[in-house]
Each structure stands twice: as C-alpha cells, then as structure tokens.
Amino acid sequence: MSEQTRISLEFDVEGDNFVSAGxxxxxxxxxxxxxxxxxxxxxxxxxxxxxGEINMVIHAKGGKAYVDITDKDISxxxxxxxxxxxxxxxxxxxGYSTAPDAIRALGFGxxxxxxxxxxxxxxxxxxxxxxKGTTVRMKINIQPDSEGQQQ
Amino acid sequence: xxxxxxxxTVKLDKDKCMGxxxxxxxxxxxxxxxxxxxARIHYERCISCGECVRVCPHQAKKVIxxxxxxxxxxxxxxxxxxxxxSLYGQFENLDxxxxxxxxxxxxxxxxxxxxxxxxxxxxxxxRTLFDSxxxxxxxxxxACPAVVQLILLRFHDLKDNLLPVQAPVDISAKLARExxxxxxxxxxxxxxxxxxxxxxxxxxxxxxxxxxxxPTVDGVLSASDIYFxxxxxxxxxxxxxxxxxxxxxxxxxxxxxxEAATLLKNKYLxxxxxxxxxxxxxxxxxxxxxxxxxxxLNACIGGCVGGxxxxxxxxxxxxxxxxxxxxxxxxxxxxxxxxxxxxxxxxECEPDVTNVMQLDEDINxxxxxxxxxxxxxxxxxxxxxxxxxxxxxxxxxxxVALGEAKITDCHRINVEDLL
Ligand SMILES: Nc1ncnc2c1ncn2[C@@H]1O[C@H](COP(=O)(O)OP(=O)(O)OP(=O)(O)O)[C@@H](O)[C@H]1O
Ligand code: SF4
Ligand SMILES: [Mg+2]
Numbered sequence: 001m002s003e004q005t006r007i008s009l010e011f012d013v014e015g016d017n018f019v020s021a022g023x024x025x026x027x028x029x030x031x032x033x034x035x036x037x038x039x040x041x042x043x044x045x046x047x048x049x050x051x052g053e054i055n056m057v058i059h060a061k062g063g064k065a066y067v068d069i070t071d072k073d074i075s076x077x078x079x080x081x082x083x084x085x086x087x088x089x090x091x092x093x094x095g096y097s098t099a100p101d102a103i104r105a106l107g108f109g110x111x112x113x114x115x116x117x118x119x120x121x122x123x124x125x126x127x128x129x130x131x132k133g134t135t136v137r138m139k140i141n142i143q144p145d146s147e148g149q150q151q
Numbered sequence: 152x153x154x155x156x157x158x159x160t161v162k163l164d165k166d167k168c169m170g171x172x173x174x175x176x177x178x179x180x181x182x183x184x185x186x187x188x189x190a191r192i193h194y195e196r197c198i199s200c201g202e203c204v205r206v207c208p209h210q211a212k213k214v215i216x217x218x219x220x221x222x223x224x225x226x227x228x229x230x231x232x233x234x235x236x237s238l239y240g241q242f243e244n245l246d247x248x249x250x251x252x253x254x255x256x257x258x259x260x261x262x263x264x265x266x267x268x269x270x271x272x273x274x275x276x277x278r279t280l281f282d283s284x285x286x287x288x289x290x291x292x293x294a295c296p297a298v299v300q301l302i303l304l305r306f307h308d309l310k311d312n313l314l315p316v317q318a319p320v321d322i323s324a325k326l327a328r329e330x331x332x333x334x335x336x337x338x339x340x341x342x343x344x345x346x347x348x349x350x351x352x353x354x355x356x357x358x359x360x361x362x363x364x365x366p367t368v369d370g371v372l373s374a375s376d377i378y379f380x381x382x383x384x385x386x387x388x389x390x391x392x393x394x395x396x397x398x399x400x401x402x403x404x405x406x407x408x409x410e411a412a413t414l415l416k417n418k419y420l421x422x423x424x425x426x427x428x429x430x431x432x433x434x435x436x437x438x439x440x441x442x443x444x445x446x447x448l449n450a451c452i453g454g455c456v457g458g459x460x461x462x463x464x465x466x467x468x469x470x471x472x473x474x475x476x477x478x479x480x481x482x483x484x485x486x487x488x489x490x491x492x493x494x495x496x497x498x499e500c501e502p503d504v505t506n507v508m509q510l511d512e513d514i515n516x517x518x519x520x521x522x523x524x525x526x527x528x529x530x531x532x533x534x535x536x537x538x539x540x541x542x543x544x545x546x547x548x549x550x551v552a553l554g555e556a557k558i559t560d561c562h563r564i565n566v567e568d569l570l
C-alpha cells in the first residue's frame with residue numbers, strides 16, 4: 001500500500017475584516033471541487049467551514065484554519081486566541097448569540113452557526129478557555145456509497 | 152435545428168486581439184488564457200455570458216449569430232419573428248408597442264409571436280408549481296442561461312434548486328409553430344421561427360436545447376442587427392394595427408426583478424451583473440439565504456436589457472419600459488387560453504452538470520495533482536497580475552501543474568529562488 005495522499009491547507013483568518021471574511025472557505029470549496037467530491041459533501045464542508053471562519057472573525061478577532069483532506073474524510077481545525085466561550089453548552093443552543101447589534105445589522109448573530117456546524121459535520125469538538133481562546137475540530141466523512149446521515 | 156452543445160457563440164478575431172488581458176481578467180469561469188499575445192477561449196468552460204465581448208477594448212470578441220438572410224431560406228414558407236421582451240426597450244418614443252410588431256412584419260416576417268407572451272405563461276406555470284409545494288427552496292430562476300450554465304459548471308449542489316420550467320422563448324416558439332401550422336395548413340418544418348436575442352447565452356441555449364429535448368427555433372438573430380433594419384421600417388408605419396398581445400407581466404421580464412415580481416411572492420431576491428450573481432451563489436453554497444423563496448439572477452447588469460447585443464444603455468432601456476408599462480393591462484395571456492397543461496411548461500429533460508472543475512476521475516490522481524497545484528501556488532507572488540497569461544496566480548498554478556504553462560512564464564518570481 002502506498003502512503004495515503006493528503007491535502008493539507010492552512011489559512012490565516014483576519015479578525016474584524018468582513019470584506020474578506022469567507023476567503024478560507026472559498027479556497028477550501030475550490031479544492032474540494034477540483035477533487036470532484038460529491039456535491040453534498042462539498043456543501044456540508046462549505047457550511048461548517050464558513051460558519052467557523054465567520055465565528056473567528058466576529059467573536060475572536062481572527063485565528064487560524066487548518067484543513068486536511070484525504071479520500072476518507074475532511075478534517076477542519078479552527079484555532080483562535082480570542083475571548084473563549086464561557087458556557088459551551090449554552091453557545092451550542094440554537095438562537096444563542098452574544099453578537100452586538102452592529103454585527104446583527106450585517107445579518108450575522110442568529111445564533112445558528114455552532115448548531116449548524118454540529119448538524120453538518122459527522123463529528124465536532126470544542127475546546128475553549130476564557131481569556132485564552134477556542135479550538136473547534138470538525139470531521140466530515142467521505143462515504144461514496146452512503147451520502148451520510150445529514151441532509 | 153439539430154441539438155448542438157459544441158456550438159461556440161463567442162469567438163476571437165485574432166487580428167484585432169492585442170493580448171491586453173482585459174477579457175481574461177473578467178471571465179467568471181476563468182475560461183480565457185492569453186498565449187503568444189492572443190486570447191484563447193477554453194470552450195469547455197465558456198458559459199456564453201458575453202462579459203468578454205463587453206469589456207474588450209479592441210472589439211476582438213465577436214458574438215456568432217445567424218445572418219438575417221436565413222429568413223430567406225426557401226425551406227421556410229412562413230416566417231415568424233420572436234422578439235425578446237428587452238427589444239421593446241431599445242427604441243425612442245415607443246408609446247405604442249404595435250409599431251415594433253408592424254416594423255417586424257415590414258422587414259420580412261409573416262408573423263410575430265412576442266416572447267413576453269410565453270413569459271406570462273411561464274410565470275403562471277411557475278406560480279402553479281410553487282403552490283404544488285414540490286419545488287426545492289430557494290428556487291433559482293432559469294431564465295438566464297448564462298447563470299444556469301454557471302451553476303452546472305461551478306455550483307453543482309445548487310442544481311436541484313433550479314426552476315424546472317422551459318424558457319419563455321421555447322414556450323413561445325412551440326406555441327407559435329403550432330398556431331401557424333393550424334392557421335396556414337403548412338407542415339411544422341415549413342414554418343421558420345426566429346428569435347431576436349439580446350445575448351450570446353440565449354443563442355447558445357437555443358442551439359444546445361436547455362431543458363428541451365430538441366431545439367425549438369430555426370434561427371437566432373441579433374437584437375443589434377435587427378435594430379438597424381427595424382428602425383427605418385418602423386418610421387414608415389402610419390396607423391399601426393392593434394397587434395401586440397402582452398401585459399405588464401410579460402414586459403417586465405426584460406429587466407432584473409421582473410420575473411420575480413410576476414410570481415407574487417414577498418420573500419425573493421433579484422441580483423444582476425456577474426459579480427453580484429457569483430456572490431449570491433457563493434452565499435447559497437454556504438447555506439445562507441435559506442429563508443428566501445425565489446432567487447432571480449441575471450448575468451447582465453439590469454437584466455436582459457443589459458444584454459451585450461442590445462443597443463440602448465440598460466438603465467435608459469429600463470426607464471423606457473417603465474413608461475410603456477402604464478398603458479398595459481397586468482397580463483394578457485393565461486394557460487387556460489391554450490389547450491396545454493402544466494407538463495407542457497416543465498423541462499422535457501434535465502440539463503447535466505459539467506465536470507470541468509474536477510482534475511481527474513480517479514480521486515488519487517486528482518489528489519496528487521491538487522497537491523502539486525497547491526505547492527506551486529505557495530511560491531507564486533499572489534499578485535494576480537495576469538502577466539503570465541492566466542487570470543490569477545491560482546489558475547496559473549493549475550496550468551503549470553497540468554503542463555499547460557511553464558513556471559518561467561511568471562515574470563514576478565525570481566527563477567533562481569526556485570533552484
Ligand atoms: N470562536 C469563538 N470565540 C468566542 N466566542 C465564540 C466563538 N464562536 C462562537 N462563540 C460564541 O458562541 C455564540 C454562538 O455562536 P453561533 O455561531 O452559534 O452564533 P452567532 O455567531 O452568534 O450567530 P450566527 O452564527 O448565526 O451568525 C456566539 O454568539 C459567541 O458568543
Ligand atoms: S441576463 Fe438576459 S441578456 Fe444577459 S446573459 Fe442572461 S439571458 Fe442573456
Ligand atoms: Mg456564528
């Protein structure tokens with residue numbers, strides 16, 4: 001067996017830059033399309049990556065994104081040194097948001113990001129420490145025969 | 152006409168091309184490269200949107216359409232013109248739409264079937280489909296073939312959101328042919344149906360058959376070409392007869408937001424211009440805008456009035472249409488006037504996605520290529536200057552990895568650094 005091929009991507013996500021927000025997820029989508037992965041997989045990856053990236057921009061003044069793609073799965077790690085999340089369980093609830101009004105006016109802050117990241121990934125873990133930062137790890141399985149449980 | 156998706160509706164005039172990269176930088180699918188000082192279109196990626204025709208400062212990009220003489224073909228015993236709704240916006244002081252119809256009859260057509268009529272029927276069919284609850288929301292309009300091609304090429308996941316109804320021009324062509332055959336006693340193939348198009352995208356769609364099993368028209372003419380024939384003919388008309396059969400709904404399809412307005416929904420969005428269209432598609436792909444019911448996207452600024460084969464500035468054309476509307480009823484055509492049911496309006500066949508983005512069918516080969524592309528990209532300056540003949544550093548990295556360009560074509564990296 002040959003060594004498993006793996007595509008590793010790394011992005012700096014700038015904080016408070018709404019104009020370029022979403023650049024990392026655009027690049028990831030581009031890579032996935034070039035591999036010809038099923039549209040449903042690309043869609044799920046796009047959603048979780050975008051929501052995670054935007055969260056770092058809005059809530060954590062930016063961070064880093066690491067994406068690993070193999071023929072089995074897509075692993076996404078989002079790491080920031082922002083304020084951290086005090087109560088993860090609460091943050092995971094649909095509709096919970098601490099986004100200020102100015103940000104809501106831009107259409108963010110529905111409190112749906114984290115719930116959707118959970119819904120559209122096959123596995124998600126959050127580590128967070130107040131004052132230190134947050135790390136979100138997500139995995140999406142690529143199953144050519146069954147298209148995953150989520151729609 | 153035979154079904155032909157290989158048709159090239161935009162071509163390069165090599166002698167005029169100065170290799171200035173204007174078109175290459177503007178192409179929404181990165182289908183253009185400049186090699187040896189000349190632009191080259193990679194047709195497998197071309198969506199016929201006409202952006203390159205619009206931006207070329209040297210008029211080196213040509214739209215390929217049928218010559219007007221096609222209507223003289225002896226095969227056709229009865230010739231019908233199908234004017235697009237945007238054509239009504241091209242003329243000064245056209246308070247009475249009948250001048251346009253009379254003009255078309257003067258320049259050689261035996262009859263006119265206004266595409267705005269088909270549009271009113273398509274609007275009604277769409278409303279019925281919405282009510283059936285079977286459409287995947289948000290529903291994306293399929294009126295602009297450049298947008299449909301873009302989705303089939305780059306946004307595969309959105310294919311199921313496409314509105315599965317035929318274009319107004321196809322509906323108009325089918326009904327016109329049927330009506331004329333009945334009226335004249337001629338065989339359907341003896342009737343010549345000619346669409347007057349605002350853009351190369353519709354020309355391509357009519358040749359390739361988008362959502363229909365075989366092309367519905369016999370030729371596609373250009374709005375600009377017809378304009379110069381029509382103008383003097385219209386001036387000769389004294390008392391136009393009452394021939395136009397369209398309402399506000401049909402006419403409003405000419406401009407962005409017009410189709411959406413006829414669906415009588417509140418939750419809709421209408422975006423026009425390629426850049427805006429791309430942004431909306433990316434948002435949809437990211438799972439956003441899900442609370443909307445309908446999304447109308449037009450590749451051209453202003454909608455079809457902005458088509459690259461039109462004469463008038465799109466904003467002026469739109470203003471003209473607005474004054475014209477006030478003399479019209481809301482709608483003049485309904486499905487109940489025809490003997491057709493809903494099936495007649497829905498797609499006869501689904502268009503297929505194109506896999507040109509995919510590097511290789513074998514995922515392992517694709518992975519290896521992608522790894523090389525990403526590696527090459529890392530050493531590029533990421534200026535997207537276009538000097539290498541590719542529209543972006545990323546596209547250049549792809550070209551190098553695929554052996555279509557040499558790394559030394561980039562003049563912004565120090566070759567010695569690579570050794
Ligand atoms: N990276 C992060 N750093 C600090 N806090 C975060 C981070 N990500 C999420 N949070 C907190 O969790 C809350 C919920 O996040 P979630 O993404 O679900 O909603 P939102 O970002 O507020 O709104 P939406 O995602 O719908 O635009 C946020 O309001 C914020 O308080
Ligand atoms: S907006 Fe209208 S004129 Fe422009 S490309 Fe699309 S269909 Fe053609
Ligand atoms: Mg969020």
